[in-house]
Amino acid sequence: MDKNIETFIGCDAEYEDADIVIFGAPFDSTTSFRPGARFGSSAIRHESFGLEVYSPYQDREITDFPIFDSGDIELCFGSAESALRDIEERTDEILGDDKFPLMLGGEHLVTLGTVRAALKKYPDMHLIQFDAHCDLRDDYLGARLSHAAVVRRCHDLMGDGKIHQFCIRSGEKAEFEYASKHTDMHKFTFNGLQELVKNLRETNVPVYLTIDLDCLDSGIFPGTGTPEAGGVSFNELLNAIIQVSKCNLIGADVNELAPMLDTSGMSTATACKVVRELLIAIGSR
Secondary structure (H helix, E strand, C coil), X not given: CXXXXXXXXXXXXXXXXXXXXXXXXXXXXXXXXXXXXXXXXHHHHHHHHHCCXXXXXXXXXXXXXXXXXXXXXXXXXXXXXXXXXXXXXXXXXXXXXXCEEXXXXXXXXXXXXXXXXXXXXXXXXXXXXXXXXXXXXXXEXXXXXXCCCHHHHHHHHHCCCCEEEEEECECCHHHHHHHHHHCEEEECCCCCHHHHHHHHXXXXXXXXXXXXXXXXXXXXXXXCCCCCCCCECHHHXXXXXXXHCCCEEEEEEXXXXXXXXXXXXXXXXXXXXXXXXXXXXXXXX
């Protein structure tokens, strides 16, 4: 696997030496409102050079850990299934080499590709979702492969009791009714996360973390396709990431930045900081 020309800041280890491997999934063809998330991963890399490698939150530098950035996958915008297959293959390769995959989206549907791959290696895996939206529709305007249905498709594969949703504040009534029977949903905040992490650590089950950046309040993160007022703060998200990193975390993704929808650049800067803190939290385990 070749190193990307422009890497996320500090992530320039060789593949053979790396414990963590970044790759981008620039896909947004099922976006239901405002497109642009396909440009998120490249924007995060480019703007990351406005950051320091040092985190005062965790008192570590990202360069303390061997991280390889393989760049963006070239995905077929006209076929969701083709794109998911390519994402699954890239994740298979990384997991097969006993490395940690961190995917940068892209719209949230891309998570289904990594989840498909991770379940082959970790069939008892749990999924933790930080998100404004349920993503539990059975279909969106007839499309079963949609960012509005990604967690429903994950549930099709994982079943009850393994999907844990936080910060949820938007969805059809039917989605909330479905969640009450099939997922572990925590509306609006991270309440319940500490207890969940304690239970997951005791059982040592594999955990995959998916972060839809619209979990953040739209006042500080407007650069996303479907913003929802009333989200969490950056510090709340950071504390949640650090908590989840204490689990047996085997993979993660960060998605739904649409950089051109916030011309101030603050949404992209925030996304970069989330990725830096997530990488340091993973590497510090």
